[in-house]
Amino acid sequence: MTAFMGVPTTDTVLKAKDYASDQEVRWCPGCGDYVILATIKSFLPELGLRKENMMFVSGIGCSSRFPYYLDAYGIHSIHGRAPAIATGLAVTRPDLAVWVITGDGDALSIGGNHLIHALRRNVNMTILLFNNRIYGLTKGQYSPTSEVGKVTKSTPMGSLDHPFNTLSLALGAEATFAARALDSDRKGVTAVLREAAQHRGTAFVEIFQDCPIFNDGSFDVLRKEGYEQRLVPLVHGEPIVFGTDGEFCVVRDGFGLAVRPTSEASDIVVHDAHTDDPEYAYALSRLSDQDLTHTLTGVFRSVARTTYDDAARDQVARAQADQPTSDSSLQQLLLGRDTWTV
Template sequence: MTIVEPSLAGTELGLTPVSGLSGVPTADGPQKAKDFTSDQEVRWCPGCGDYVILATVRGFLADLGLRRENLMFVSGIGCSSRFPYYLDAYGIHSIHGRAPAIATGLAVTRPDLSVWVVTGDGDALSIGGNHLIHALRRNVNMTILLFNNRIYGLTKGQYSPTSEPGKVTKSTPMGSVDHPFNTLSVALGAEATFAARALDSDRTGLNEVLRAAAEHRGTSFVEILQDCPIFNDGAFDVLRRGDNESRLIRLRDGEPLRFGADSEYAVVRRGFGLAVVPAANVRDDEIIVHDAHADDPEYAYALSRLSDQDLDHVVTGVFRSVDRPTYDDGVRAQTAAARERFPVTANSLQNLLTGPETWTVDRVHESTTAVPADGT
């Protein structure tokens, strides 16, 4: 495990209280993207989508205005997991799939930190799947950025849990027979209180999602679709072309779900789910108006099912953002209640070691008998 510390060069930053970000201290002056740029050489393959995400995150953090010493980025294993080295903030390059577990400990013990997890589709959804779903279920106060390039990049091009059926890779020379995860469906199925998706090249959309994720109290899950030019080049190119308006369904809270170059498509209810139809074929009042704050998770889940493996339709933006008590707040409240109920005294540790729950073991007639410490 590698711990990356920030440089403290330059003006010392203040501890002005921040509003809306759970008491994380803010800087006492304006910041720039270069303030979050470490002295480490960025070592990704030329053309990797991670470069775009890194540049966007650096600029976003400057706008967010938090003190660098109160930012913590935790990563697992994979190309995306080099992220903490390239940010001048605190970071932990941890172990495969376990970043959410480490981030949980930080969120519980340090409420003054803004905790971020950076992971990939292989790291998070394969070996780390169990940790991911339980962090989402518990609603720990952290932001999870999942970079999805539909391939294992660092281990040189094996298929991943998000690779499409039939994908030919080094580990599937005849084509993958697996059914891939719909990443947002996984997050919403685990009852994520915040779930969103963005495209790496859509800097405006990514900034909007990052801002909403950072301000949300609880687990914020953000999938970022990005390119691996070496082992899965062009995986999302159809979403970047000039005719992508017929594929991208951009969510705007309170606005009707219409899309296309001339808003010629719409999203309506069909049975228990949602469907894409020509807007000319339905009335305006039949078109769904997006509500990210809807109480029922079924709506957000139905939205996630509109995104298909062939990328005919891909939904981006904030799917869901609702309030629910957080795990870390609950743990801290229990700890405070326990301290009030059982005050710490000079003999607390000794009483714990020799109290009524301890036993002595005497050997009697070659048999072992457990006798309470008080002799009763």
């Protein structure tokens, strides 16, 4: 059962250009959102779905302009509330492929409650969180993912807040699918999107994305010389080994995981994204830190669980089947045994 089971497919062979809207793309020059947009437009034809049955819902922020730039249906909604609106669509319209486009400020500040409950409920939608660790649209305040000590317009002496570990948050909320990618790694983003598309339930994908105006170079250590010492790629079924020559690895360490030199390790962890053990994926997320010393990318967790929308539709169908048609009129309801005092 895939994420888009029940969504009408198309016989027309689509290309990336078919998803380009007639709107001028208005992000700052050099913004990582351009790369993400191009990657997603190149990926969408793989799904073979009718564009008329694709819905992109966003909140407020730079990332939330995304629906304007795709030739598909979209809603530019309320600050932080995109997961709630997407939940309504997913429950009532099983013929839609529902996507949420959000940012670290939109999703993790005012929208935090909506995000965790969408993940907990396992609503059938794909959530893409663009994380640039800053408020870009409102001109450079610190966000829930900004590092401790971050100097911004709203924290001129440095942020005092401890930032969210976004993947830890998602997994703590019982996410059935959690992944991370880097905007400039088009191959990595596409691979994660491909797996997210196969997942029925809430597929949560964090994408590190550069803001060249208010947080320029925030992820440069993951792109420039020596990045192999910091990027830890996760591939299901393969040992977690990284470095220029595979000189580092991940091993079990008490109740958690740790990074060790491969030459000193006797039991390298083999990544299992499908394990029923939620503590394993959570331990993986804790290896990532705000200094980006170790940054894991790929799919952390992908497990099956009944989706909220499938269960809700089944419950409605059973209620309708159990309701005698002769007593379904408004008059019968008013004359029934239930009473109200006004």
